[in-house]
Amino acid sequence: MGLWWVTVQPPARRMGWLPLLLLLIWFSGAPGQRSPLNDFQVLRGTELQHLLHSVGPGPWQEDVANAEECAGLCGPLLDCRAFHYNLSSHGCQLLPWTQHSPHTRLQRSGRCDLFQKKNYVRTCIVDNGVEYRGTVAITVGGLPCQRWSHRFPNDHKFTPTLRNGLEENFCRNPDRDPGGPWCYTTDPAVRFQSCGIKSCREAACLWCNGEDYRGSVDSTESGRECQRWDLQHPHPHPFEPGKFLDKNLDDNYCRNPDGSERPWCYTTDPQMEREFCDLPRCGSEAQPSQEATTLNCFRGKGEGYRGTVNTTAAGVPCQRWDAQLPHQHRFAPEKYVCKFKHTSAPHTPLEENFCRNPDGDSHGPWCYTTDPGTPFDYCALRRCDDDQQPSILETAHQVLFDKCGKRVTRVDPLHSKLRVVGGQPGNSPWTVSLRNRQGQHFCGGSLVKEQWVLTARQCFSSCHMSLVGYEVWLGTLFQDPQPGEPDLQHIPMAKMVCGPSGSQLVLLKLERPVILNQRVALICLPPERYVVPPGTRCEIAGWGETKGTGDDTVLNIALLSVISNQECNVKHRGRVRESEMCTAGLLAPVGACEGDYGGPLACFTHDCWVLQGIIIPNRVCARPRWPAIFMRVSVFVDWIHKVMRLG
Numbered sequence: 001m002g003l004w005w006v007t008v009q010p011p012a013r014r015m016g017w018l019p020l021l022l023l024l025i026w027f028s029g030a031p032g033q034r035s036p037l038n039d040f041q042v043l044r045g046t047e048l049q050h051l052l053h054s055v056g057p058g059p060w061q062e063d064v065a066n067a068e069e070c071a072g073l074c075g076p077l078l079d080c081r082a083f084h085y086n087l088s089s090h091g092c093q094l095l096p097w098t099q100h101s102p103h104t105r106l107q108r109s110g111r112c113d114l115f116q117k118k119n120y121v122r123t124c125i126v127d128n129g130v131e132y133r134g135t136v137a138i139t140v141g142g143l144p145c146q147r148w149s150h151r152f153p154n155d156h157k158f159t160p161t162l163r164n165g166l167e168e169n170f171c172r173n174p175d176r177d178p179g180g181p182w183c184y185t186t187d188p189a190v191r192f193q194s195c196g197i198k199s200c201r202e203a204a205c206l207w208c209n210g211e212d213y214r215g216s217v218d219s220t221e222s223g224r225e226c227q228r229w230d231l232q233h234p235h236p237h238p239f240e241p242g243k244f245l246d247k248n249l250d251d252n253y254c255r256n257p258d259g260s261e262r263p264w265c266y267t268t269d270p271q272m273e274r275e276f277c278d279l280p281r282c283g284s285e286a287q288p289s290q291e292a293t294t295l296n297c298f299r300g301k302g303e304g305y306r307g308t309v310n311t312t313a314a315g316v317p318c319q320r321w322d323a324q325l326p327h328q329h330r331f332a333p334e335k336y337v338c339k340f341k342h343t344s345a346p347h348t349p350l351e352e353n354f355c356r357n358p359d360g361d362s363h364g365p366w367c368y369t370t371d372p373g374t375p376f377d378y379c380a381l382r383r384c385d386d387d388q389q390p391s392i393l394e395t396a397h398q399v400l401f402d403k404c405g406k407r408v409t410r411v412d413p414l415h416s417k418l419r420v421v422g423g424q425p426g427n428s429p430w431t432v433s434l435r436n437r438q439g440q441h442f443c444g445g446s447l448v449k450e451q452w453v454l455t456a457r458q459c460f461s462s463c464h465m466s467l468v469g470y471e472v473w474l475g476t477l478f479q480d481p482q483p484g485e486p487d488l489q490h491i492p493m494a495k496m497v498c499g500p501s502g503s504q505l506v507l508l509k510l511e512r513p514v515i516l517n518q519r520v521a522l523i524c525l526p527p528e529r530y531v532v533p534p535g536t537r538c539e540i541a542g543w544g545e546t547k548g549t550g551d552d553t554v555l556n557i558a559l560l561s562v563i564s565n566q567e568c569n570v571k572h573r574g575r576v577r578e579s580e581m582c583t584a585g586l587l588a589p590v591g592a593c594e595g596d597y598g599g600p601l602a603c604f605t606h607d608c609w610v611l612q613g614i615i616i617p618n619r620v621c622a623r624p625r626w627p628a629i630f631m632r633v634s635v636f637v638d639w640i641h642k643v644m645r646l647g
Helices: 011-015 017-026 067-074 290-294 565-572 633-646
Strands: 040-043 046-050 082-086 091-095 104-108 112-117 182-184 192-194 264-266 274-276 366-368 376-378 431-435 441-449 452-456 471-474 489-498 505-510 537-542 556-563 580-583 600-605 608-615 628-632
Touching (some): 040 067, 046 112, 537 608
Antiparallel strands (some): 082 091, 182 192, 264 274, 366 376, 431 441, 431 471, 489 505, 537 556, 537 600, 556 580
16 A cells, blocks of 8 residues: 555644644544544554554654544544554554555554554445545456556546545545446556445345354444444443453444344444344345255355255265264354244254355355364365356455565565576575474475464375374575574474365464564465466475575575466366466476475565465476466465364
8 A cells, every 4th residue: 555654743733722622522422422433443452563664653642531532633634544542551643554554564562452444444345435445456357456646548537635545556436436446447448447345234144143243334224323342332231342252342343242133233323222233144034945955056155055965075974063073163053043034943054964154165065074184174066056157267356464474585586587496595484394204304385374384285195194293394594404593493293184175285283383583474365266467476485306406405486477377278288277376487497396395386465475376296397388387375265264263
């Protein structure tokens, strides 16, 4: 995000104390009045750092009454996007950036909370998105947006200002188009196009009575604005967020902390204490249709599927939902009893060991398996509307990140000479070395969470092999580091989880979390089904075979350029699937080889390095003029998040 560098002056210095006093009275949050905090999302115990400015954005104002007063100061200012509130000193610091601005990072704090304006950090839109200030910059058709300050290739009348928010090339709605945010495109043949950003109402749906709803709708079915859960006005209530940590009582979003019929909230109207929210249901409100119970297919995400398929795509029988062996889980059938409209009896969708989708997984119905080594897998079902499903290769979505994919640059790959095979020593702090019982390197991997590494299935003989003696080494550039190397970490592998059928992926859980530093960092995961645009420059990293082109003793990095699957399939004769991606073949041999498998194909997007591909064996190491094939991580990112969430 482009940053307007400002020193945010407190309104008192700009306007004098009388207007400030009137402003505070207006935003005082007294009973019957809207709280200015309603415009902010809070991250408790968090600070926002700007990496390029050692001096803060402005002085702390001490002794403000509360966070509401601070919100009242920040809210009207166009150059204030967030603020820190110090709980102990009652200090307030206004910020001209958010977590999605370039060169910023979130860090835990014992002294303050971070409040950010919703319009800048929310990934969905309210109404037609006129106030949207997010960072999506690709249209629904996958076309990059033209910068608003440019008049080529498409001329237009809009002039960027602080008020209209026409920053960079981000999707906006300056003319109140009913279709929501849009942009001029960089394609001369397509003047403008919608960005397809979902409304907050459509972005998340209800399962059963919505106790698990975590969307960001903040108004009731009659249109009243919700009261914040962390405030006691205009309506006192018992649901303090700190006492109900498992209910996710975030800001003023609709929730269901008391097991009501559906999500609700206290309202900002003194005459209406609480009211239900108007939210869409996942699947059918009625009992499942005949089609849903008899066909071996599903529609959408399959949340309404009620068929009797009970094996995974790999042929493994499903575990019963009412059993906790061999895998313990939270999806107990008694928690998912829905009393649907038009029926007289409650109904639980989690019957016997049938494939279901209680968490809205984008891959469709799944189940816990009877295989102790495979916690869950997707089922042998197809989409009923497969012929109507758009290819994932037809769209691309913008990427939003906070504290992953950052590194201290020691070697600039974008300006280095291309000589992994054909690589050169470099810095890839998320690339890890997998070590066998003898301490020998045998594969690469990517650090995607402090206790999780993503690698390739080909690195292991079996999903059930013993991991005793196997370790992950991090924080070194050398294949055989010296024992006293200061940043070296070696952590035993605790568990292996093989990916869905056809994914060729494995997640490794480590015995303990790694320590993040300049040599050890997390790489970002892409959004679900994200497609890397052709021409994007990416890099591979590994300690594998160099075929005499480089130094085998150090981590080598090589640059490769992404090509479309269509172009790739010209060479590979149609064998490349949508779950795979390709990089262009070069005249010189540059690519991955033995020992590199499982390592990352990392692409630089929005100031972050993103794990877009996983190195898998190709027919020939770094074959000249021949496109290399990688597993496309975005197709399986739902699975990755679910494995890490379930532990």
